[in-house]
Amino acid sequence: MKSFWRKLVEKFSPAGGERVDWEALLLEADLGLKLTGRLIRLLEEEGLARKPREGEERIRRELRRVLSAEAPPSVPAGERPxxxxxxxxxxxxxxxxxxxxxxxxxxxxxxxxxxxxxxxxxxxxxxxxxxxxxxxxxxxxxxxxxxxxxxxxxxxxxxxxxxxxxxxxxxxxxxxxxxxxxxxxxxxxxxxxxxxxxxxxxxxxxxxxxxxxxxxxxxxxxxxxxxxxxxxxxxxxxxxxxxxxxxxxxxxxxxxxxxxxxxxxxxxxxxxxxxxxxxxxxx
Ligand SMILES: Nc1nc2c(ncn2[C@@H]2O[C@H](COP(=O)(O)OP(=O)(O)OP(=O)(O)O)[C@@H](O)[C@H]2O)c(=O)[nH]1
Ligand SMILES: [Mg+2]
Incomplete structure (x- = not known):
């Protein structure tokens, strides 16, 4: 099954995948204005805005960083609930x-x-x-x-x-x-x-x-x-x-x-x- 991300990439890179409308794509992926803006600036600064595959890889890395793992909540056996x-x-x-x-x-x-x-x-x-x-x-x-x-x-x-x-x-x-x-x-x-x-x-x-x-x-x-x-x-x-x-x-x-x-x-x-x-x- 195609992921929604794949579908979005197809939707927003009409000219055979050479160019991606990253802004439209990231907004439609529910990433919000602020994160979308920052990701676009990142891609531009690093010269990846017109490189679909590398751009995607960069976004993936940045999302992973934003979501940095935190220890799952545990319930300590303290004195009080x-x-x-x-x-x-x-x-x-x-x-x-x-x-x-x-x-x-x-x-x-x-x-x-x-x-x-x-x-x-x-x-x-x-x-x-x-x-x-x-x-x-x-x-x-x-x-x-x-x-x-x-x-x-x-x-x-x-x-x-x-x-x-x-x-x-x-x-x-x-x-x-x-x-x-x-x-x-x-x-x-x-x-x-x-x-x-x-x-x-x-x-x-x-x-x-x-x-x-x-x-x-x-x-x-x-x-x-x-x-x-x-x-x-x-x-x-x-x-x-x-x-x-x-x-x-x-x-x-x-x-x-x-x-x-x-x-x-x-x-x-x-x-x-x-x-x-x-x-x-x-x-
Ligand atoms: N598919 C799916 N349905 C869920 C999930 N969590 C809750 N639901 C359903 O969503 C509906 C609303 O869930 P509730 O737990 O009653 O929501 P609530 O926030 O307590 O609602 P209020 O008490 O009216 O404020 C129910 O039919 C749940 O079965 C989920 O993770 N997946
Ligand atoms: Mg309830």
């Missing part, structure tokens, strides 16, 4: 990702608490509870309409009491206004910090890869409001290109920590820059 707060707009895959993380760390032998801090949508609580049962995690929820921050607070107390290694907090994605969404995430973050100044240890934005460079503006907004430490990019199994992973790292310095590749609990993998670059360019 490690806390992961998941935020993002509706439908991005937060609840599914919470379940996948519970499954992953549960399999490693960690005691996991799943907290449903989405008290906005009644079905959301049931959805997460079902996942908790499936993955063997403990489950904490609030009543419909309860303050999500209070659910997070209680969940942390329970996680400590049960000597859990990990607390995963799922949040709502749809609120009356986007501003409320940010305010709520900020409040949950501050409330967790009252229980443990080191918490939340991770604040991850869950984004759907198929939104393309929209992920950049989502990440910028959430980063401003809550401070993000990582990205979880979901639905990479759909026809998504995933270029925004490099764009977000370049523009905001936020690394992708996990990628979702399906709807089952096991469809989550730590982000691997080498595999990503390989898949991005394809054969």
């Amino acid at each position: 490690e806390v992961i707060l998941l935020v993002g707009v509706n439908g991005g895959g937060k609840t599914t990702t919470a379940a996948k993380l519970a499954h992953r760390y549960g399999q490693e032998g960690k005691r996991v608490v799943l907290a449903a801090a989405d008290t906005f949508r009644a079905a959301a609580v049931e959805q997460l509870e079902a996942w908790a049962r499936r993955t063997g995690a403990l489950f904490v929820a609030g009543s419909p309409g309860a303050d999500p921050a209070s659910v997070a607070y209680r969940a942390h107390a329970e996680a400590e009491e049960k000597k859990a290694h990990l607390l995963i907090v799922d949040t709502a994605g749809r609120l009356a206004t986007k501003n409320n969404l940010m305010l709520e995430a900020g409040k949950i973050r501050r409330t967790l910090a009252k229980r443990d100044p080191a918490a939340p240890h991770h604040v991850w934005l869950v984004v759907d890869a198929t939104v393309g460079t929209n992920a950049l503006s989502q990440a910028a907004e959430f980063h401003r409001a809550v401070g993000l430490s990582g990205l979880v990019v979901t639905k990479l199994d759909s026809s998504a290109k995933g270029g925004m992973i490099a764009a977000v790292k370049e523009e905001l310095g936020i690394p992708t920590v996990f990628v979702g590749t399906g709807e089952r609990p096991e469809d989550l993998a730590p982000f691997d820059p080498d595999r990503y670059v390989e898949a991005f360019f394809g054969g």
